[in-house]
Amino acid sequence: EVQLVESGGGLVQPGGSLRLSCAASGFTFSSYWMHWVRQAPGKGLVWVSRINSDGSSTSYADSVKGRFTISRDNAKNTLYLQMNSLRAEDTAVYYCARDRYYYGSGSYLADWGQGTLVTVSS
Amino acid sequence: IQLTQSPSSLSASVGDRVTITCRASQGISSYLAWYQQKPGKAPKLLIYAASTLQSGVPSRFSGSGSGTDFTLTISSLQPEDFATYYCQQLNSYPPTFGQGTKLEIK
Secondary structure (H helix, E strand, C coil): CCEEEEECCEEECCCCCEEEEEEEECCCHHHCCEEEEEECCCCCEEEEEEECCCCCCEEECCCCCCCEEEEEECCCCEEEEEECCCCHHHCEEEEEEEEEEECCCEEEEEEECCCEEEEECC | CCEEEECCEEEECCCCCEEEEEEECCCCCCCCEEEEECCCCCCEEEEECCCEECCCCCCCEEEEEECCEEEEEECCCCHHHCCEEEEEECCCCCCEECCCEEEEEC
């Protein structure tokens, strides 16, 4: 069974930093691209970042580019999101998700963690 | 690519047939997914490639469309279907979601 378990969320002051982790199990972690998606309270889903299977390629939403860094440790089956220079508008539940490629049909977020809440407030 | 869902909210009764629409700002072939999200829970993939049902998803859910216009249909609403539904495209960067459609009990 695929399991994704996020941790590391909490309350942080504006301008502060936080590192989120996503522990993966039940699949060959090193074979899959991974994503972070966030959801502000009462709002919709917003894609944040993705990383390829060996960590050599990353992409970011414009809203977090230069402040957030996605990384992974395939030996530890763990995905990370380092968040710096946090702003109030970064307050959200952060989900990690597994990118599954369906041959001939494209890539989709087939599995999600339960999310971890990040609150940026003074 | 912007995805626009309609309606933003919908009231319906158990047993009703409902349709949610997702329009893309440019053509995305059939690279569209639908997710269901219940309060306090993670999203769940329902349909990918516009019309392919994810394993384990009830057959009352169906999807159609290609290019810029897509629909999600629930043929006979069940109590557990009341949730928020999102469309998403992941194959053109940056990935984008629709704003969501909240399906409520009438």
